[in-house]
Amino acid sequence: MSLSPGATTVVGIMMPDAPTLLVKIFGRDKPGLTAGLFAQLASYGVDVVDIEQVVTRGRITLCALVTAPRAGSGGGGGASEGELRATLHGWAEAAGLQAEIISGTGDNPARGAGRSHATVLGSPLTAEATAAIAARIADTGGNIDRIFRLAKYPVTAVEFEVSGVATERLRTELATEAAARAVDVAVVASGLARRAPRLVVMDVDSTLIQDEVIELFAAHAGCEAEVAKVTDAAMRGELDFVESLHARVALLAGLDESVIDKVRARVRLTPGARTLIRTLKRLGCQVGVVSGGFTQVTDALQEHLDLDFAAANTLEVVGGRLTGRVTGEIVDRAGKARLLRRFAAEAGVPLSRTVAIGDGANDLDMLNAAGLGVAFNAKPLVAQAAHTAVNVPFLDTVLYLLGITREEVEAADASALPGRG
Template structure:
């Protein structure tokens, strides 16, 4: 018995093959796309390309199709008349442009440029797009990811090297007051499946050790050491031991009081909930303390959590930590460990942090995001977010606001 043969795929039209660009625009309503292609189907044309966008209730639908052949019963003239008649009957406008072939070949190199603005001004867009052009890039498509709490827009760019584009746009974004992320286009942009965050001043608004210090009456002293450590002026491990020593003698009941004082960063719960709904695994690593991070893990349903542990003896804090120290190198090591346990390649991981002790982790991940970070961290990370909403990181992953809302609706 013979085996059925799969017919070969149709070759794309050559540069000299006549094509028609059919453009429909007007008030959007259900059925426009179906109606246009049902109209075109009567002429036996092939579809070469389709683009559609709806902005403030107005649709622009473009279809690039092969022109009817010379032996066709109904030619291009009939097609024009028919499409214009169909459009008019639906209160739409039509434009049909003759030409040959497909779109011009795109340059080598594919990048996705995500721009976050609060607000996103025309001046900012002008600056960003001018830099894209200046690096030899061409903007192929533009898509809005979100309109609140920030405006987030994604540009698909070809013809420019990703690293060169990232470097140039980092400077321009800082000058224009917008956040810009640049990543190589492809499946990995959509397939990142592990997100690991710092805790203090990232997942939460507070520095946990300062909350403990407030109960010990040494908040100002601890805050000064913390600030110097986050700026990279002090060795983290030494500063940790020095700060924890000031907590010696505190009653262990202070742990529960501190847990109640912790404030999640705006958007933190939405970020975690959306990621989990979309199949991501989420973890935290912290230079803070397991007495707090374990509670956050349970509250938010995190997959991984690791931090330092305050020693408690006879119901009192001893002023020491026990076990391995989670420092700058430790955070990167834990990211690798979480990725291995999750079965996720490092290039598909995302790390988020704000301090100097997060830098190794940010640079180890496939995408490192500096969140409202110190200047040295913003400069070293792959990208930065400088608005106070943690869920804006979702847009850097190509996750739209509609997907966020869908995840919320599913849980409701």
């Protein structure tokens, strides 16, 4: 093994006791600053150990951790740390920046075991809520290694990279704090490969769309209020879903099948639904829906939104009229989880890389089976049991829980008409 001159390294590997310099510059940002700093460092023969750069409201903070100057660099005369400091301060002053240079040894301390991404959504995100979340992370023994803003619209979304605490414990602790501070928090393990191609499966009624389809049918049968009451109880988990489905569908007996087209025409997508699907598919994800509603509607949604998978119950039609029965396999609470696993197998995606989104009690098995289960404007029972909850009316905010930035969303949505769909 040979040592490189002027630093404690072994064939390019820096040893723990090697002298290093932390160079920090800050001031008004402009093009060329990063290149300029490293051009100055290059003349002293230093090696780059770490870099971090942040620009906030036009102000740059650039940190570079580098090895000490090598003998023979800096004009050929055995450059000293003092000469390097003088050069950097002179360059920074000429560029209208401030510079701080700190001597030390070795690299950054190793991050603790247990690494997670904690995404915080607020509308607005208050300083009080941010302080509480940061304090709760510290209380668990976790360390915040990095903070990054994912989005400023329609919510403020900030991601904390945390190490030193198990993901499950952090998720539990932050869920409690989030509820108290009226913000949404999602915690996922760093090893989840969040940005790798995955499968996202969502519920339809009151998730992908704003409506409960069976209530749209019931409006034509004159029993909307009665059906809505049963639906609400079922979604809260107070009634058996299958029994309530049969009871509600029975009230539709005798409706002319032309009602199906009228119901399709009344379906309203949740704000952000098109953006969510378009962005996911642009990033290589597959997207599907599972519904306790009806194929007469989900098939049309699948075609309209270019979904990869869709499954729902089917209303029986005989002689041009609804019979008040459903045919085929019932899509209930257990059925949704089963379909998630089936879609994942067909897509070649492990369950750890699946995301499920839903709002009702019949979504719980699916939410718990997925790598990340998201309760979207859900009933209290569901919000408490899911991995995370989103309580703003925009479905595309789920993207921020996956580490996808607003800039990426806008790139995927560039061809869309103005507005949220």
